[in-house]
Amino acid sequence: MCVVYFYQNENFESSGYRLVLAMNRDESWRRPTQTVQFWGTRMDCISGLDMERGKEGGTWLGMNKSGKIGVVLNIPGQGDPSKRGRGFLVSDYLSQDLKMEVYADKILRTRDDYNGFNLILFDVTVSSYYLLSTSSETYGLANSPLEFPFLKVQRGQERFSSIVGKYSDTCTKQSLVDGLMDLMADKTPFHQDAELDKVIAAARLNPAFTACRSAINICCPLEEFGTRTTTVILVDMEGKVDYIEKTVDHLGPVQNEETVHKTFKLSK
Template structure:
């Protein structure tokens, strides 16, 4: 279970942000993971990295110094362990020289090699940002979606069937950005976004979540279901939950601030500990990119 909220505004003023992004990664506590850092083999990219055997180097979220942002969210479904790791969808985009449209055309050709996913690609290199989205589970496997600027959210729900925690979280995210989305209020903005990402309010009667679980033969009632209906997931009985909170802020001049909180493992259930990482760097937004989505 994961959740993503982001806002893109190409008309940001000197006190505003061009990109505000907040994300949770929900994962098994036993899955080996490297916290956020610049990647040794691709030092222009930053993000956490999977260390699961056979999935090493993949990631759920990252950004490159060239201004490319990518996130993948798994759609709750039956998992075939023999398929490719979805984390490579993010890594390969960030390390490639391809535009998002070219990259997605290639992914569409190989969509059946992956379990179901939502893939969000944001390109800040051109003056007018490009936001592209593709899912191999939306029924339109040969079509990606060019999203408008503004507010967006994604979770592990099926395409077009947003879970209640995503809907409620998006409304809170919009309110936070409208009230505090200014550089002069950065600390309040970050604090408010962390509060959103750690919101344990449960949405127990979510019809779409229950329907999705029912189709998979999973329980539609009970403790685990209730715990997963919250933005912040905490299921100690199965050693699963929110392990990472990430915030990315980019201003109109391409100055990026990257912040991450990571749950320390092995997890002390009675007294969980979190490590914090933050860094800032300048994006190179003058490298250019083709705006022709037909190429």
């Protein structure tokens, strides 16, 4: 069950960061995926890419040099395979020349074309964001319906806020990254999560695996499912971006990790 935490500073006159974001992508270990890089067709866009047949080019999280960031979290359920891949909600936002509010209005009108999702759209040049969902128009940060957050969202947000508050100055950037990566690697299960139980039941998933799915960082070997990618994005007040992504390969005889760190400046 993917999870994302973010902090956005509305005061561009202050020091520190415009945006701090951390996300775990939880997915089948065998789903074909391209690791993070600038797109060959759009060198101003950066993300990992879904390479599943029929879903190629979609993404769960990405950014462009104009300051757009998109995040999508799928709401588990008995989806309609004929509907459009939810990863295109993000890749279209990054690649289309539409303002955030215009794109958000477009998705609100066409959201029935997709299976259940929570979508977060950012424009860090104006310090604003939109939260869109097929379940509600309120606030949330996980695969659950927005109005019913999982325990790992609630408890993790407390730790996230503490880390960001402690290392809010850019001179402590590495400590901030290390703290966020440590948070996102936490495999401690949150037992007795009623909202997670409801989502597991609605998606007709095996309830025996509820405990492993309740953690911030998921590892379910029997299902070959879990956290494959952890991403941290930092945007400072001068528009400098650190895009850090760690990908874990669980399928080899030895678990391998690859970390990519891209730095660039916003174009505006």
